[in-house]
Amino acid sequence: MDSRHWPCPSCGDDRDFVQPPCVDGHTEEGGECPEWACADCGTAIATGGAVVVRIEAGSARAA
Numbered sequence: 676m677d678s679r680h681w682p683c684p685s686c687g688d689d690r691d692f693v694q695p696p697c698v699d700g701h702t703e704e705g706g707e708c709p710e711w712a713c714a715d716c717g718t719a720i721a722t723g724g725a726v727v728v729r730i731e732a733g734s735a736r737a738a
């Protein structure tokens with residue numbers, strides 16, 4: 676399985692991120708699923724170009 680090494684916002688340190696099985700059809704056309712999950716705590720992030728966007732379910736805190 677492919678994995679990446681990124682700083683995890685939840686762990687507060689570098690962690691390995693793995694791609695869970697894509698259920699949204701991102702890979703059906705040969706593309707790459709942008710969703711990655713921290714192998715340690717499970718925090719999901721999505722890559723968009725060079726930007727890493729944090730996705731946190733259930734946390735709707737206005738900036």
Ligand SMILES: [Zn+2]
Nearest residue numbers: 697699701708
């Ligand atoms: Zn996907």
Ligand SMILES: [Zn+2]
Nearest residue numbers: 683686713716
């Ligand atoms: Zn983590």
